[in-house]
Amino acid sequence: MxxxxxxxxxxxxNTAIVTxxxxxxxxxxxxxxxxLAWALAGRGIGPERVCVVALERGADPIVAIAAVLRTGAAFLVVDVDxxxxxxxxxxxxxxxxxxxAALAPRFAALGLPGPTVLVDEAGPPVPLPAGVEPRSLAYVSHTSGSTGTPNAVLIEHRWMHPYLRAIVRDYRLGPDTVALQLAPPGFDAGLRDTFAPLLAGGRLVVLPRATLLRPAELFAALAEYEVDTMLSVTPSFLSFLAGQPGAEAALRGLRLVATTGESMRPFLASGGRRLIPGRLVNQYGPTESTMTATRFDVPELxxxxxxxxxxxxxxxxVRLLDGDLRRVPAGSPGEVCIAxxxxGRGYAGRPALTSERFVPDPYGLPGSRLYRTGDLARRLPSGELAYLGRGDRQIKIRGYRIDPAEIEGALLSHPAVxxxxxxxxxxAQARTxxxxxxxxxxxxxxxTVLRAHLARTLPPHMMPRRFARLSRFPTTRTGKVDRLALATAPAPRRATEGTHR
Structure with missing residues (x-):
């Protein structure tokens, strides 16, 4: 245990959460x-049971996650938007x-499985476990799947707890830390965003999403609450903030900014480092490996x-391997494989995909596994890893991992497509x-019609910015759609969106 x-x-x-x-x-x-944990336990919730947490931003989701963990069960957070x-x-x-209580009627109409427990419910006292088994399920987080459906990643307790404590130690968080919660609901980085500052005895600032997306309001909030820490911000969001009036003054109080989810290179190439006076850390790691696998402290220059x-x-x-799981020569590109x-345990209900991506570790102890990320990197003489992009079609937009097949499937469900x-x-700002x-x-x-059609099933980060109408697709010699030709074709050939706003 x-x-x-x-x-x-x-x-x-002392203040824990500020809204x-x-x-x-x-x-x-x-x-x-x-x-709340008593109420859950009274309904049979315990180890290996998954509780869906569907709540507005604020203290309620934090209470709910803590109560689920208190029972030894696992949580799955969904964004109610x-x-x-x-x-x-x-x-x-x-x-x-x-x-x-406000959201319960909406979800009752959806017919979600299991009993519904209100976040302010209090059950009669019952014994709760003093700890959890290391290999029991802790949480479920989703990534976009190649078949057009989200893949549910199963993460166990054994690394989540030491990882969060290590974040407190390595980032020198303490009672004087004032951290801003930035990661969207359901994003696994939200665990680091939320619970690392609380473990340190610091203060967590939780703002409405609308405030986070309006630079003037966000800058005012940073000053009002004296925010000094961001643990899960995407480089593209930093770039967005850096381009706003007053950014240099607004960000000067940040002593730690840790990025996640996508390449930091465009932000650094634009000169963004000078706007962050404190420590800037580039974190890398897929959902399947419990948030972070590597990190890089970005120097001032x-x-x-x-x-x-x-x-x-x-x-x-982290091992860099070829397609046969052999080590690549020093300095050569290889697939990033994490041990x-x-x-994680694998993907819920996807045994074939699990066996493909979570494989026996040929260089580890008997029974150990590694996760094949699909990312490419090479190791520099310094021992640091240089990221080279995806080895497959999956891409990252504003920190979200996306498979184009999911969007394509939603588009093809429109009768005219x-x-x-x-x-x-x-x-022009190097934003993807x-x-x-x-x-x-x-x-x-x-x-607008196509966007409305997609909005019925897809979240905002999966919405195309442009729609290019073609008479036919370019194809490869094997008859497949030539995606490279689409991506590199001159703009007049690629898009006719100007007349379809």
């Missing part, structure tokens, strides 16, 4: 956890739902010719965005 990180939370009257409408002390936060069909797909396989993701964190091994206790291929492009190339009778179908 191991103790969960909850045992490390303070139990005092625009309220402040919550550590004692108040913890006083809500056990009563997603379309209903998307939430249905993500919540499949859950054993209970934790939500609010960074090398922008390479995309450095640093060295493995303590307890993690260690952070490697006969063919769909999604590629990426970059704008999606382009949907379409065939079909689309002359009378406006972009």
């Amino acid at each position: 191991i103790t969960t990180f909850l045992s490390g939370l303070p139990d005092d009257d 625009p409408g309220a402040t919550i002390s550590y004692r108040e936060l913890l006083s809500r956890v056990d009563p 997603l379309p209903d069909k998307r939430i249905e797909a993500l919540a499949r396989g859950g054993h209970a739902l934790i939500t609010s 960074p090398d922008t010719a390479v995309d450095l993701i640093g060295k493995p964190i303590d307890g993690v091994s 260690g206790p952070g490697v 006969t063919g769909a291929a999604v590629t990426t492009d970059t704008d 965005h999606l382009v949907a190339h379409l065939t079909g009778d689309l002359a009378a179908v406006a972009d």
